[in-house]
Amino acid sequence: MKSHLTEIxxxxxxxxxxxxxxxxxxxxxxxxTAKQKEHGDLGTNVALKLAPRLKQNPRKVAGMILDHLxxxxxxxxxxxxxxxxxxxxxxxxxxxxxLEEILRRNEAYGRSEQGKGSRTQVExxxxxxxxxxxxxxGRQAVIGDTIAKLLEATGHSVTREYYFxxxxxxxxxxxxxVRRRYLELAGEAVEFPEDYYQGEYIRDIARGVLQDxxxxxxxxxxxxxxxxxxxxxxxxxxKATLKRLGIVxxxxxxxxxxxxxxxxxxxxxxxxxxxxxxDREGAVWFRTSKLGMDQDxxxxxxxxxxxxRLPDIAYHKxxxxxxxxxxxxxxxxxxxxxxxxxxxxxxxxxxxPSRVTVLIHQFVTLTEGREKIKxxxxxxxxxxxxxxxxxxxxxxxxxxxxxxxMSSHLNFDLTLAKTQSxxxxxxxxxxxxARICSIIQHARSAGVDPEAGPDADLGLLASEEELDLIRxxxxxxxxxxxxxxxxxxxxxxxxxxxxxxxxxxxxxxGKVDAALRxxxxxxxxxxxxxxxCRATRIVLANGLDLLGISAPERM
RNA sequence: GCCCCCGUAGCUCAGGUGGAUAGAGCAACUGACUUCUAAUCAGUAGGCCACAGGUUCGAGUCCUGUCGGGGGUACCA
Numbered sequence: 001m002k003s004h005l006t007e008i009x010x011x012x013x014x015x016x017x018x019x020x021x022x023x024x025x026x027x028x029x030x031x032x033t034a035k036q037k038e039h040g041d042l043g044t045n046v047a048l049k050l051a052p053r054l055k056q057n058p059r060k061v062a063g064m065i066l067d068h069l070x071x072x073x074x075x076x077x078x079x080x081x082x083x084x085x086x087x088x089x090x091x092x093x094x095x096x097x098x099l100e101e102i103l104r105r106n107e108a109y110g111r112s113e114q115g116k117g118s119r120t121q122v123e124x125x126x127x128x129x130x131x132x133x134x135x136x137x138g139r140q141a142v143i144g145d146t147i148a149k150l151l152e153a154t155g156h157s158v159t160r161e162y163y164f165x166x167x168x169x170x171x172x173x174x175x176x177x178v179r180r181r182y183l184e185l186a187g188e189a190v191e192f193p194e195d196y197y198q199g200e201y202i203r204d205i206a207r208g209v210l211q212d213x214x215x216x217x218x219x220x221x222x223x224x225x226x227x228x229x230x231x232x233x234x235x236x237x238x239k240a241t242l243k244r245l246g247i248v249x250x251x252x253x254x255x256x257x258x259x260x261x262x263x264x265x266x267x268x269x270x271x272x273x274x275x276x277x278x279d280r281e282g283a284v285w286f287r288t289s290k291l292g293m294d295q296d297x298x299x300x301x302x303x304x305x306x307x308x309r310l311p312d313i314a315y316h317k318x319x320x321x322x323x324x325x326x327x328x329x330x331x332x333x334x335x336x337x338x339x340x341x342x343x344x345x346x347x348x349x350x351x352x353p354s355r356v357t358v359l360i361h362q363f364v365t366l367t368e369g370r371e372k373i374k375x376x377x378x379x380x381x382x383x384x385x386x387x388x389x390x391x392x393x394x395x396x397x398x399x400x401x402x403x404x405x406m407s408s409h410l411n412f413d414l415t416l417a418k419t420q421s422x423x424x425x426x427x428x429x430x431x432x433x434a435r436i437c438s439i440i441q442h443a444r445s446a447g448v449d450p451e452a453g454p455d456a457d458l459g460l461l462a463s464e465e466e467l468d469l470i471r472x473x474x475x476x477x478x479x480x481x482x483x484x485x486x487x488x489x490x491x492x493x494x495x496x497x498x499x500x501x502x503x504x505x506x507x508x509x510g511k512v513d514a515a516l517r518x519x520x521x522x523x524x525x526x527x528x529x530x531x532x533c534r535a536t537r538i539v540l541a542n543g544l545d546l547l548g549i550s551a552p553e554r555m
Numbered sequence: 556g557c558c559c560c561c562g563u564a565g566c567u568c569a570g571g572u573g574g575a576u577a578g579a580g581c582a583a584c585u586g587a588c589u590u591c592u593a594a595u596c597a598g599u600a601g602g603c604c605a606c607a608g609g610u611u612c613g614a615g616u617c618c619u620g621u622c623g624g625g626g627g628u629a630c631c632a
Contacts, residue, residue: 032571035578045574052612082575083613128632170632283630294557294628301630308632333626336559362560363625403580404568409561409625416567416581423594425580431594439591446591482571494569497579501596508596511588518591555594 005031005042007072008088012044018068021050021061033475040079040087041471047084058084095467096458098474102535110480110542115156121319122148124330125242125249126163129234130174131199133241135412136332136364138385142401142548143361143489144330145247149546150484150492159324160248163315165255166231173197175227179217181206182226186215205233241385245394246548255311263314264306267349268299276348286310291344308338313345320351327356328487336360359487361406367413383414391418395549399426402547405490425497429540430552432500435507436537437553440530443519448526450534456527463516465506466532472502476539480546489547496543503536 009029017023028049031042047062054061062080069078069086076091102109124144127137148158165171177197183190185206209217209229217225242248258264268284271277276287282302286309289296299310319327329339343353366383389397391414400417403425404410417424440450461467475495483491510517518529541551 030572030574032574034575036575039575043575048574048612058612085575165632168632281630285630298630303630305630307630312632333560335627335632337627338632360560365625407560408568411567413567423581427594428580431592435592435595442591486571488571490569491571494579501579504595505597507591508587508593510591511593511596555592 004072004074004090004094008042008044008075011070011072012046012065012086015065015067015069016046016050019061019064021054021065034087039081039085040089042090043081043085043087045085047080047086051084062086092459092462092467095470095474096461099458099461099470099531099535102473102476102538103531106538107542109538110476110546111153111155112477112481113155114481115151115154115484118156118325119159119323120151120156120326120328121159121161121322121324122151122328122330123161123163123319127238128164128168128170129166129231129238130170131197131234132201132384132386133238135366135383135385135388138245138388138397139361139364139401139406139410140330140332141242141245141247141385142398143359143406145245146398146402146489146492146547147328147330147359147484147487149548150480150487150489153480153546154484156326159250161251161253162249163253163255165311167256167259171227171231172223174230175223177202178206178209178230179223179226182209182217185210201234201237202230205230208233237386241389244389245385245398253315255315258311258314258318263318264310267310267314267317267345270349271299271345274348286341286345288341288344291348293340293344297341309341309345312338312342313349316342316346316356317349317351320346320355325355329356329358331358331360333360333362357487359406362409364410364412367411367415388414388417392424395430396424396426398548399424399493402489403493405488425493426549427555429493429496429500429544430550431555432503433537433540433544433551434553434555436503436533436540439507439518439533440537443526443530446519448519448523448530450530456531457524458528458531460525460528461532463509465502465509465516466529469502469506469532469536472499473535473539476543492543492547496540496547499536499539499543503540506532 006026009026009031012029013024013026024046029044029046030049031044034040034043047065048058051058051061059080062084066078066080066086071078074091074094074097076089078086078088081087105111122144125133125137125141127133133141145160148160151158173195174197177192180190180192180196181203184192185203206226209226213225268277271286276290277299278285278287283298284300285296286299287296297309298307299313300306316327331339339358343356343358346353346356385397392400396417400412401410443450461470476499479491479495483489507518514520518533519526544551
C-alpha cells in the first residue's frame, strides 16, 4: 500500500518534469482515494494545480503528464477524467497482496511504527472526587482512552494520567456535606445549605461512617475524617466505573504534591524573576498582558490561596520536566479559557508550548425524550455513567461517545439509548464479526479447514463484491494512522460501519445465488473466500479493539 | 461588549491540507429468507449545506458580516 503510493507519486513527479512543467516536491502531489468506482482507486489533482500557473487547460496538462507517465508495476491503467484529474486503477495482484498481508500480520494489521520513540502523555477525566462520574465525564473518558489507544497502535509510548485536587474548597464542602448528613442520621437537626452536595451518595457515605465509628463524631474538628472517607469512597467508585469502561490510568497526580515539593513556589519565583509576576491589592498577578493577552490574571488570591492557573502551570511544567515529547490535554468546552494562560506560563518559563496539544470536546446535552436535563454534580440531578452502563452496557456507551467528532455537541437521548439499543450501529458492526465467526465454524463442520488460507488461490476472488471488500480492508492502516495523527477517533466507527456494510453485501450475494456462497463444493474457491472472511474478521476485531469494544463470536 | 465551538435530509450526525454528481444511520415507502445468523441485503423518496457578501479555474470546506444554539469572559475549577 505505502509503496504504491510512493511509486505513483514518484512516477507522477517524473512525468511532470518530463512534460516540461518543472520540478515538484512529493508533498505537492495529492493522492486521494476515489469516492466513486469509475474514478479508479487513487487520483491526483496535480494537473488542476499546475494549470493556472502554466496558463493552460487543466485537461490538456493532465493529458501531457499522462503521455510521459511510466505506469508503476501493479497499476493497471491511468486516465484523465472530469476537469483534469488523473486516476489510477490498481491491478488485482495488488489487492491479493493486501489480503495476504492482512492474514500474515493478523492482530498487528493496522498497527504501525510511525510514532516510534515518542513518549506521549494523555491527560483526561481529571475530575475531582466530589461525586460519581456523569455522562459528561464519560465522553471525555472514552475519547481520551481511545486517543491513547490510537497513539499506542501507531507506535507511541503512552502514559494515561488523571490530575486531581483533594485540598480545595470543593472538597471541604464535600466533607462537610457528609458530616451534616451523618449528624442527621445520628438524629440531630442540622441545617443543610443549598449549595452543598445533595446527592444520595453523600448519605451512603455518611451511613458508612456511622456504622464504623458510631454516632460520637460531633466536633467540627472531625471534618477531616469525613472528607477522607468521602474522597476514598468516591475515588473507589470512580475507578470502578472507569474499569467497567475498560479504562485504567497509569498515574493519578495529586495537585497537593505540587505544593509539598515546592514546585508552586518555584514557578512564582521564576515568574517574578522575569518580571512576569507582581503584587497588587494583596494578590499576586501574572503579567499576561506582556505575553499578548488582553489583561493580567491573578495567580494567588489575597487570601493566600492560588487560583487554578498557578498549579496548572506548575503541573504542566512538571510534565515537560518529566520528558514527554508530547503532552495531550483533553478538556471540556468549559475549560476552554484556561489553557492559553497555561501555555503562556510554559512559554514564559522557557518551554516550547507546541509540545502541548489541547483538545476540546463539546458538551453532552442529555435529553429524556424532549426534555433537557441539566447536569450538575452539586445539585445531584445527573445521570451517572454507571446508570447509563446499567442500561445499555459499556460497548454501546463507548460507541455512542466515539461515533461523533468531539468538536460537535453531542445530543444524548437517554430514552432512545434505552429503548432502541437494538438499532444501535455498534450491533451492526459486531454482528458482522459474529457472522464471520459463524461462517468459519460452519466451514469447519463442513470439513473445510478455514486455516488453510496461505495456500489458497486468492486469484479466484473475482466478483465485484469480493474485490470491493478487499479494497476497503486495504484502507484500514491508513484510517488508523489518520485518526491517530489528527486525534479523531470518530473516523474509526465510520470506517468499521463501511467494512461491515461491504461484508454484509458480500455474504448476502450467496443468498441470491448459491454459486456465490462462501462454503460450496468447490474447495479451492471455498478456501479463497474463507481467507477473505478471515481477513475481514481481523480488520473488524482490530478496529473494535482500538475502540475498546468487544468483538463477540456469537450474538 | 469581546473570545471559542456549532448550524448539512423529518431526527442524530459524517463530509483529509478547497476538487468530480453533498453522504450514512434512524424514521417513511417498495421488494428479497427452504439461511452461511433477516441483528441482513437491494431499491425509492427526502437538500437554497442557517443567511448575505467576498477570495478563485473551483467553496459545505477559506475570509468578513448577520441570525440562531452552546460554552467562556472572576481574587470559582
